[in-house]
Amino acid sequence: MNESITAIVPAAGVGSRMKADRPKQYLTLLGQTVLEHTVTKLLSHPLINQVVIAISDDDPYYSTLALANHDQIVRVSGGTERAGSVLSALNYVCQNSHSEWVLVHDAARPCFRLDDVSKLIDTATQHEVGAILASPVRDTMKRANDEQDIDHTVERVALWHALTPQMFRAEPLKHALSTAIQQSVTITDEASAFEWLGHNPALVAGRADNIKITQPEDLALAEFYLRRDEEMK
Numbered sequence: 001m002n003e004s005i006t007a008i009v010p011a012a013g014v015g016s017r018m019k020a021d022r023p024k025q026y027l028t029l030l031g032q033t034v035l036e037h038t039v040t041k042l043l044s045h046p047l048i049n050q051v052v053i054a055i056s057d058d059d060p061y062y063s064t065l066a067l068a069n070h071d072q073i074v075r076v077s078g079g080t081e082r083a084g085s086v087l088s089a090l091n092y093v094c095q096n097s098h099s100e101w102v103l104v105h106d107a108a109r110p111c112f113r114l115d116d117v118s119k120l121i122d123t124a125t126q127h128e129v130g131a132i133l134a135s136p137v138r139d140t141m142k143r144a145n146d147e148q149d150i151d152h153t154v155e156r157v158a159l160w161h162a163l164t165p166q167m168f169r170a171e172p173l174k175h176a177l178s179t180a181i182q183q184s185v186t187i188t189d190e191a192s193a194f195e196w197l198g199h200n201p202a203l204v205a206g207r208a209d210n211i212k213i214t215q216p217e218d219l220a221l222a223e224f225y226l227r228r229d230e231e232m233k
């Protein structure tokens with residue numbers, strides 16, 4: 001892979017499960033917002049040369065960050081769902097940037113590692129559809145019935161947690177997401193848009209500490225992982 005890649009960062013969510021005074025991407029860990037940790041690390045990867053961030057039009061926080069004036073960063077309008085935010089960034093990429101590949105990564109996952117990104121890039125670019133980082137499920141999984149009693153145990157062997165980044169060619173991803181959205185299909189990650197079209201993206205085993213900050217208890221853990229990674233530098 002010798003051509004550069006554009007990263008897309010959906011950051012237009014409100015963080016309702018986090019129950020904080022602001023969207024979780026603007027909470028501060030070790031002196032920087034979650035969004036700054038995520039975007040700065042993406043740009044430090046040698047193959048990523050641009051980041052397109054989807055931000056809500058009524059967001060009062062983004063413009064106060066140094067990211068807003070960075071020449072490798074572009075802001076686009078977020079959508080009401082994550083898929084709409086990613087599509088908005090893809091529209092920008094397909095019109096303005098010559099990047100064949102995009103790497104989509106949640107703003108709320110600041111603890112990813114650059115070597116996992118490299119593994120993902122290697123696999124995706126050799127694959128006919130693309131690839132996602134994922135981690136094998138560890139716990140015994142239960143399917144509930146309507147009373148929230150256990151109906152049965154789900155075989156764990158082939159189950160994975162879908163993480164980000166997820167890497168696909170920009171044009172096919174735009175087609176897959178826009179068609180799915182038009183037909184009101186629920187799309188929670190990029191891979192599911194391709195699955196819906198009958199394709200099979202690759203799973204790349206990634207580190208389980210690439211957590212998505214979702215609930216209040218996740219913040220301390222993310223801070224621990226970020227501090228550990230800074231101390232290792």
Ligand code: CTP
Pocket residue numbers: 009010011012013014015016017018023024025054078079080081082083085086106107108109212213214
């Ligand atoms: N996201 C987005 N646009 C939306 C919704 C979500 O860009 N309309 C982004 C979030 O900012 C986050 C990522 O998608 O970086 C993953 O979404 P999630 O963890 O669900 O974040 P929120 O939607 O903000 O949180 P919640 O679901 O708890 O409200």
Ligand code: MG
Pocket residue numbers: 013
């Ligand atoms: Mg959400």
